[in-house]
Amino acid sequence: MRLASLLKEYAAEIGIDHLGISRAANLEAIAPFLEERRQELPPFLPPRWGQSPTQLLPDARSVVAIAIPYLRSAPAPPDNLHGVLARYAWIEDYHLLLQEKLGQLANFLRKERGGNFIISADTGPIIDRFAAYSAGLGWYGLNHSLFVPGRGSWIVLGEILTDIELEPDPPLNSRCLECRRCLKACPTGALTLSGLDYGRCISYLTQMKGMVPRELRPWMGRALGGCDRCQEVCPHNQGVPTVEGEILPGAPYPVLAEVLAMDKKEWTAGLGRSAVGWRGLTIFQRNAVIALGNSKDPEAIAPLADALHNPRPAVRAHAVWALGQMPYPAARRLLSSLHPQDPLTAEELAALRA
Ligand code: B12
Numbered sequence: 001m002r003l004a005s006l007l008k009e010y011a012a013e014i015g016i017d018h019l020g021i022s023r024a025a026n027l028e029a030i031a032p033f034l035e036e037r038r039q040e041l042p043p044f045l046p047p048r049w050g051q052s053p054t055q056l057l058p059d060a061r062s063v064v065a066i067a068i069p070y071l072r073s074a075p076a077p078p079d080n081l082h083g084v085l086a087r088y089a090w091i092e093d094y095h096l097l098l099q100e101k102l103g104q105l106a107n108f109l110r111k112e113r114g115g116n117f118i119i120s121a122d123t124g125p126i127i128d129r130f131a132a133y134s135a136g137l138g139w140y141g142l143n144h145s146l147f148v149p150g151r152g153s154w155i156v157l158g159e160i161l162t163d164i165e166l167e168p169d170p171p172l173n174s175r176c177l178e179c180r181r182c183l184k185a186c187p188t189g190a191l192t193l194s195g196l197d198y199g200r201c202i203s204y205l206t207q208m209k210g211m212v213p214r215e216l217r218p219w220m221g222r223a224l225g226g227c228d229r230c231q232e233v234c235p236h237n238q239g240v241p242t243v244e245g246e247i248l249p250g251a252p253y254p255v256l257a258e259v260l261a262m263d264k265k266e267w268t269a270g271l272g273r274s275a276v277g278w279r280g281l282t283i284f285q286r287n288a289v290i291a292l293g294n295s296k297d298p299e300a301i302a303p304l305a306d307a308l309h310n311p312r313p314a315v316r317a318h319a320v321w322a323l324g325q326m327p328y329p330a331a332r333r334l335l336s337s338l339h340p341q342d343p344l345t346a347e348e349l350a351a352l353r354a
């Protein structure tokens with residue numbers, strides 16, 4: 001049996017149902033596109049991101065791409081005082097699972113044929129969606145997501161670059177209906193036919209450090225980590241089978257006041273184990289403060305009053321903004337009694353009073 005077929009058999013044995021193979025050279029096709037778009041990409045791209053396969057591995061021949069489905073079933077979102085996590089963050093950090101499975105596949109190939117391997121998954125240098133597309137795993141939607149037949153876009157991606165020659169799979173034709181529901185559903189207008197403006201994408205806003213641009217905060221709603229709007233509305237994502245497995249304590253709709261009261265230990269043992277853990281507790285609590293502001297719920301005033309004394313300046317400053325969203329005298333009284341010493345909080349207060 002050919003090595004590619006043996007690899008696919010082995011993959012099925014270790015629980016990987018979606019594996020495709022591309023010639024490494026096919027990944028070169030994205031280089032001009034990346035060059036053109038480099039300025040439009042966020043600051044936290046991985047080291048060596050976008051380098052060509054042969055820059056990464058001399059004599060690179062093949063790319064083995066895998067997709068792991070992660071959709072879990074969950075109840076409908078509860079009241080205003082709960083945050084919302086994107087589905088990828090309901091579970092244990094998916095990077096760990098991808099690394100483990102890709103490691104097993106590389107070991108299998110090493111035993112069969114020797115060779116050299118680079119494993120890449122999200123934080124690696126390879127453009128995961130393009131690798132998966134080139135390996136025939138799926139097709140692109142107008143929402144930029146990669147869709148795997150039968151799984152929709154609720155999948156995470158990773159790949160192995162190797163100097164072993166493996167028989168490639170043909171790319172799939174796109175099944176995107178071009179219905180534009182995803183574009184219409186995007187709350188901030190980040191997603192348009194001309195591309196994805198990361199600076200307006202809620203997924204990015206929930207991950208960025210420091211101060212979220214004031215005019216975009218209302219659009220974040222109660223998002224704490226990631227955004228699924230442009231995927232939720234897609235016809236290809238309806239009726240997709242869910243996957244068995246644990247949902248982290250607190251997910252998918254963390255109680256916002258509890259997020260603000262959380263210490264490092266609770267974070268590390270709970271929601272910090274998800275992929276949003278990488279961004280840290282400060283960013284998560286800042287997002288919770290914005291979410292409380294957007295809730296406009298009178299019960300949000302007490303946790304926001306506490307947040308005014310949070311040791312992190314970004315949390316305090318966003319709490320001022322959030323209280324400013326509350327149409328209640330109690331919130332106005334709190335703000336008028338404030339005399340902040342740190343410049344971030346003072347600036348937020350000045351902006352509210354302007
Ligand atoms: C930076 C990044 C982001 C940035 C986006 C920046 C951007 N403009 O792409 C932010 C923070 C906004 C983000 C958001 C999300 N991300 Co993200 N992100 C990444 C990361 C690290 C790099 C992406 C990148 O290089 N983009 C550059 C563009 C150029 O590449 P691309 O979007 O992948 O694909 C484009 C080209 O391939 C081109 N194209 C299409 N067809 C063809 C054909 C040819 C011939 C050519 C040349 C080009 C071409 O068009 C595509 C769309 O622009 C990848 C991991 C990785 N290492 O790849 C994850 C990744 C793309 N993200 C992922 C996910 C899950 C998300 C979110 C859904 C998370 C969430 N729920 O909040 C959102 C989705 C937002 C959206 N609508 O795309 C998954 C995607 C899974 C999937 N099913 O597609 C990835 C692959 C992580 C992973 N390993 O699973 N992300």
Ligand code: SF4
Pocket residue numbers: 141142143175176177178179180181182183233234235236
């Ligand atoms: S919502 Fe419509 S246009 Fe957008 S990705 Fe899905 S099928 Fe394509």
Ligand code: SF4
Pocket residue numbers: 185186187188189190191196200201202203227228229230231
């Ligand atoms: S993830 Fe949210 S904000 Fe970003 S493009 Fe999709 S719908 Fe728009």
